[in-house]
Amino acid sequence: MRIKNFINKHKKVILISIAGFCCLLFMFYGSIYFGLWGHIPSKDELSNLDLEQATEILSQDGELLGKLYINDRQPIPFDSIPQHLIDALVATEDARFYEHNGVDVRSLFRVLIKSILLQDDSSGGGSTISQQLAKNLFPRKNLGSLGIVVHKIRETIIAKRLEKVYSKNEILLHYLNTVPFSDNTFGIESAAKHFFNSSTSELTTSQGATLIGSLKATYYYNPKLFPQRSMQRRNVVLSQMKNYGYLDKGVYDTLAKDSITLDIQQYSYNDGLAPYFREHVRLYLKNWLRDYNQNKDSTINVYTDGLKIHTTINYQMQKLAEQAMKEHLGTLQEQFEESYGESAPWLINQALIEEEVKKSPAYKNLIKQGLSEVAVMDSLNKKKEIELFSWKGEQKKNVSSIDSIQHYMKLLNCGFVALNPADGALKVWIGGIDYKHFKYDHVIQSKRQVGSTFKPIVYTTAIENGLDPCTYFSLQEVEYKNLKGWTPKNASDKEQGDYLNYSMEYALSRSINTIAVKVLEEAGIQNTILQAQKMGISSTLPEVPSLALGTAELTVMELAIAYSTYLNHGIPATPKFITKIEDDNGDILFENKTIEQDDTEKEPAISETTREVVLEMMKTTINEGTAQRLRSTFGLKNELAGKTGTTQNNKDAWFVGLTPNLVSVTWVGLNNHQIGFKSTGMGQGANAALPIFGRWMQKMNKATELGTYTKARFEPTSKEVLESLDCNPEKRDGFFKRLFSNPDKTKSRKFKSKTSSK
Known part of the structure; x- marks a missing residue:
């Protein structure tokens, strides 16, 4: 009452x-x-959704090499989504999805009451797939204590508008294309490729349930970090599918027992296949798009507009090359460190260490802050947990910045490139051992002395200028009076002998230094430099006799271009790496129509006869000379030619491998050029660089799909060239010459470089 x-x-x-x-x-x-409280998009805005999409960099065969993105998203059409994935999503996230108009009133009131009356910010739930899509498309902002209520109401408004604009299938499609998964991947396609190396259409029911299950808490249920939790959550999804009639009990019982097998693929800038090549593509696109947008009055963004970049890289060849590099250098690194022991320069050479420290970003940043030298060094000596690269995997150690610098000083690095000599299409690009820790690209940025890999160019010049291939040269050392007594020496005692003369083929295949200098005299320094330029070398070459021994500093790419001349009928290849650029609608923005064409309009750098002669000499290098371990150790029976190279004090190791339709160049050395290998036996090109090519070819031979490259045969050599090389490899001086000469005395004379008579 x-x-x-x-x-x-x-x-x-x-x-x-x-x-x-x-x-x-x-x-x-x-x-x-x-x-x-925040913009509510109109129906017109919602009907023209413009989602950020990752740009995809694709291999020659359509495989995904990597992406450029702000948000890693790859939208796909609805027919690429298997039914079991939709069933898993609906059963787990929104069982009444097909019955409501975007808002599940019953669940919404539950959340609002908990949020308002109980002040439970973690009440969660209640959001339909349409509301979740609204949240994905228009992310929440911090709005204080009323934020959760505002967001829920705002998302119901947007959800209802979405339902009026799109069909249920279209809403499912937009949701799966936008929802964030674990490891900063956005959309089902990116998640499928990242976790299972699979397209969405190929996901199994178990894999699809695993990904859908992770949506509840993307970190907590990350299958890579927490496999047990992920499996439990997957089984919850499978159970929901069973409960709602999407899955038979027998199928559920079988799938619930399966473990989760991941095949993680990294598509971040630092990880994944061909990272140095992808960075080269990115830099090219940056400049290309600037000009394209200006000319077309467009605003295409390389990180958000979903371009597809079709490249020339062969996915399988690149993958096998990276495997070969890691296998060889992992072993060689151990041998390298053991050879120095406690006397290693990165341990005891304080001047060298200090020089490296002062070049480091950490040192420069502290100096910029105004710290004194003493304070800077004190700071750099403080120990902290640092992640260090090693061939056994990244290791976190409690070390100082100076310790870290010393660690990286000792690491061997690598540059490797392979291209098709006929059209210049790049097939493999390895710029270093690990892009995360070494951004410097040893394919196009680094210039190193090339050692004996320059000798074929010297021999080419001599033959091109009329020298008979069967000309003999004395093995004897010569002291050149007009070069301050410079006396070129050979690498080993095997290259010594009384009164011996060798043919050019024998001398090149054994890489004999004393004869290379004499051939340069016949060729002429100026002529050789001009010939090198014709063959595609753009770097400045030193006008000195030691050019014959490879004192020129070139990039890996330059050397590949020059050697392509021997396989492309005297014409140096022009490197090409992009075949086509498409926008997100599949429209072609750029197409390189010359990629399938030979450079027939170019003037040959050398005659066909000279090309065949020098190529035959380099075949002998493989079969009998400095690179014969490709036959003996690696057991390769492929058609091969090539040249090894080792520089002074064993600083740089090189190998150039030629097959009928590939030019491959390998460099191995250290980033700090003041450190070399302890011995020639370890640091010579045949030991430090050649094995990467050897292992690569072994792997290629096992891949039947690469038979186009591994089973190719050189064009038949002309009868005239074979006859011109048909001479004994060595010849001893005659009786009277031997009688009146002292084999133990170094011959002394002036170096005389000829000029061309052409």
């Missing part, structure tokens, strides 16, 4: 209060509806 009397007595006040409260709610809703 008292309550009734109270209500009757205060009926007007109560009604006014209720009306006022309702009015406040209406005004509050209206403030959200009209965008005072």
Whole structure:
């Protein structure tokens, strides 16, 4: 009675209060509806969704090499989504999805009551797939204590508009293309490729349930980090599918017992296949798009507009080359460190260490801050947990910055490139051992002395200028008076002998230094430099006799271009790496139509006869000379030619391998050029660089799909060239010459470089 009397007595006040409260709610809703708490997109805006998409860099055979993105998203069409994936999503996230108009009122009221009355910010749930899509498309902002309520109401408004604009299937498609998964991947296609190396259409029911299950808490249920949790959550999804009739009990029982097998693929800038090549593509695209946008009055963004970049890289060849590099250098690194022991320069050479420290970004940053030298060094000597690269995997160690610098000083690095000599298409690009820790690209940025790999160019010049291939040269050392007594020496005692003369083929295949300098005299230094330029070398070459021994500093790419001349009928290849660029609709923005064409309009750098002669000499290098371990150790029976190279003090190791349709160049050395190998036996090109090519070819031979490259045969050599090389490899001086000469005495004379008579 008292309550009734109270209500009757205060009926007007109560009604006014209720009306006022309702009015406040209406005004509050209206403030959200009209965008005072954040923009509410119109139906027109929602019907023209412009999602950020990752640019895909594709191999020659359409495999994904990597991506350029802000958000890693690869939208796909609805017909690429298997039914079991949709069933898993609906059963787990929104069982009444096909029944509501974007809002599940029952669940929404539950969340609002918990949020308002109980102040439970973690109440969660209640959001339909349409509402979750609204949240994905228009992310939440921090709006204080009322934020959760504002967001829920805002998302219901957007969800209802989405349902009016799109069909249920289109909403599912947009959701799966936008939802964030574990490891900073956005959309089902990116997640499928990242975790299972699979397209969405090929996902199994178990794999699909694993990914859908991770949506509840992408870090907590990350299958890579927490496999047990992920499997439990997957089974919850499978159970929901069973409960809602999407899965038979027998199938459920079988799938619930399966373990989760991941095949992680990394597509970040630092990880994944061919990272140095991808960075080269990125830099090219940056400049290309600047000009394209200016000319077309467009605003294409390489990171958000979903371009597809078709490249010339062969996915399988690149993968096998990286494997070969890691296998060889992992072993060679151990041998390298053991050879120095405690006397290693990165341990005891304080001047060298200090020089390296002062080049480091950490040192330069502290100096910029105004710290004294003493304070800087004190700071760099403080120990902290640092992640260090090693061939056994990244290791976190408690070391100082200086310790870290010393660690990286000792690591061997690598550059490797392979291209098709006929059209210049790049097939393999390895710029270093690990892009995360070594950004410097040893394919196009690094210039190193090339050692004996320059000798074929010297021999080419001599033959091109009329020297007979069967000309003999004395093995004897010569002291050149006009070069301050410079005396070129050979690498080993095997290259010594009384009164011996060797043919050019024998001398090149054994890489004999004393004869290379004499051939340069016949060729002429100026002629040789001009010949090298014709063959595609653009770096400045030193006008000195030691050019014959490879004191020129070139990039890996330059050397590959020059050697392509021997396989492309005297014409140096022009490197090409992009075949086509498409936008997200598949429209072609750029197409390199010359990629399938030979450079027939170019003038040959050398005659066909010279080309065949020098190529035959380099075949002998493989079969009998400095690179014969490709036959003996690696057991390669492929058609091969090539040249090894080792520089002074064993600083740089090189190998150039030629097959009928590939030029491959390998460099191995250290980033700090003041450190070399301890011995020639370890640091020579045949030991430090050649094995990468050897292992690569072994792997290629096992891949039947690469038979185009591994089973190719050189064009038949002309009869005239074979006859010109048909001479004994060595010849001893005659009786009277031997009688009146002292084999133990170094011959002394002036170096005389010829000029061309052409």
